[in-house]
Amino acid sequence: MITIEKAYQIVLEKAYLLNTEKVHFIDSVGRILAEDVMSDIDMPPFDKSAMDGYACRRADIDNVLEIIEVIPAGKTPQKEIGPNQCAKIMTGAPIPKGADFVAMVEYSEETDGKFVKILKVSLRNNISYKGEDVKTGQVVLKKGIKIEPQHIAVFASVGYTNVLVIKQPKVAIISTGDELVEPHLKPAISQIRNSNGYQLISQVKACGAVPFYIGIADDTPEDTFDKVSKALSENDMVLLTGGVSMGSFDFVPEVLKKAGVEILFDSIAVTPGKPTTFGIAGKKFCFGLPGNPVSSFVQFDLLVKPLIYKLMGYDFNALDIQMPMGIEFKRKKSDRKAFVPVFIKDGEVFPVEYHGSAHIHAMTFAQGIISFPIGVDTLLKGETVHVRQI
Ligand code: AMP
Ligand code: MG
Numbered sequence: 001m002i003t004i005e006k007a008y009q010i011v012l013e014k015a016y017l018l019n020t021e022k023v024h025f026i027d028s029v030g031r032i033l034a035e036d037v038m039s040d041i042d043m044p045p046f047d048k049s050a051m052d053g054y055a056c057r058r059a060d061i062d063n064v065l066e067i068i069e070v071i072p073a074g075k076t077p078q079k080e081i082g083p084n085q086c087a088k089i090m091t092g093a094p095i096p097k098g099a100d101f102v103a104m105v106e107y108s109e110e111t112d113g114k115f116v117k118i119l120k121v122s123l124r125n126n127i128s129y130k131g132e133d134v135k136t137g138q139v140v141l142k143k144g145i146k147i148e149p150q151h152i153a154v155f156a157s158v159g160y161t162n163v164l165v166i167k168q169p170k171v172a173i174i175s176t177g178d179e180l181v182e183p184h185l186k187p188a189i190s191q192i193r194n195s196n197g198y199q200l201i202s203q204v205k206a207c208g209a210v211p212f213y214i215g216i217a218d219d220t221p222e223d224t225f226d227k228v229s230k231a232l233s234e235n236d237m238v239l240l241t242g243g244v245s246m247g248s249f250d251f252v253p254e255v256l257k258k259a260g261v262e263i264l265f266d267s268i269a270v271t272p273g274k275p276t277t278f279g280i281a282g283k284k285f286c287f288g289l290p291g292n293p294v295s296s297f298v299q300f301d302l303l304v305k306p307l308i309y310k311l312m313g314y315d316f317n318a319l320d321i322q323m324p325m326g327i328e329f330k331r332k333k334s335d336r337k338a339f340v341p342v343f344i345k346d347g348e349v350f351p352v353e354y355h356g357s358a359h360i361h362a363m364t365f366a367q368g369i370i371s372f373p374i375g376v377d378t379l380l381k382g383e384t385v386h387v388r389q390i
């Protein structure tokens with residue numbers, strides 16, 4: 001049995017970087033950027049008005065000003081502003097020559113559309129200067145970021161419409177268990193619905209990889225082998241759930257070996273998820289995740305997700321917030337590191353009602369997980385704990 005920290009290290013040290021591909025920028029959300037992106041223009045591209053108002057000389061603000069032009073956004077000013085003159089200007093329009101100030105329309109009084117008196121003067125000039133946000137050639141987005149909607153706006157503003165991203169790992173998913181039926185069916189007595197398969201599909205998608213659902217393997221070495229072989233030949237990674245514990249029908253580790261997978265660990269001093277198994281076959285990865293849905297969920301989060309991200313060149317670190325416990329919380333044994341689903345209320349951490357690793361419904365109330373280190377059986381009220389966001 002190894003620690004979860006060691007398991008994490010073993011998994012991540014096997015990662016390599018996948019190749020790149022180009023995608024259209026609007027399809028790039030969730031992908032990992034594979035090159036630095038530079039701006040081909042200054043931003044703003046010209047001195048522009050930050051307000052609707054009157055562009056004039058600050059020296060003239062106490063005088064009645066003559067309006068010599070109206071400048072809408074998108075139009076080039078035709079005239080130069082002289083003493084006691086101004087141009088009525090819209091937000092985003094270029095500042096005319098001679099002006100060094102924009103008086104806000106809200107604090108001005110216009111007469112006949114020809115003259116204006118400024119009633120209140122702000123300290124700011126209300127001008128956004130050419131290049132003050134970004135200069136031509138400046139790196140606006142760095143390689144390795146996970147692309148979010150706000151990055152799409154930056155791509156658009158610098159004209160970067162074909163985005164170089166890292167390819168997405170193809171991840172096959174196999175559920176094992178004779179007791180499983182697919183979700184659209186009503187389970188007969190002694191059957192349960194396959195929740196892991198769909199939870200895993202969603203977890204894989206959420207970290208930007210491409211899931212391929214293979215199906216439910218019977219609890220026989222033959223069917224498991226067939227499905228594992230097919231999955232391995234067509235994908236970068238294979239995730240199985242169930243069949244890794246000590247039962248008489250838990251064939252996954254032996255089948256993985258037969259399929260050419262070198263097992264690097266098959267047991268972790270952690271709960272939930274002790275029998276989590278990991279191996280490699282050439283450049284392919286294989287996880288035998290436990291059958292209980294909470295174990296599968298947590299082990300995906302702790303081990304599979306960081307590997308998927310690393311294959312795509314993304315340095316993933318779960319958000320980790322330190323907060324005090326809202327109550328004292330005890331556990332019976334302390335020989336393994338334990339992860340516990342929690343919620344946060346009024347700045348304090350509380351465990352959710354949780355009956356064990358089959359209780360997937362409990363996770364719907366959890367905002368994060370906390371851990372008991374090995375050897376620790378009590379978390380005191382007020383003690384600071386690390387809440388890992390899930
Ligand atoms: P196993 O590791 O195969 O012994 O499974 C452990 C527990 O998880 C058993 O109670 C299984 O019925 C349950 N289980 C296994 N696979 C799934 C699945 N795909 N969805 C929901 N529960 C599962
Ligand atoms: Mg099973």
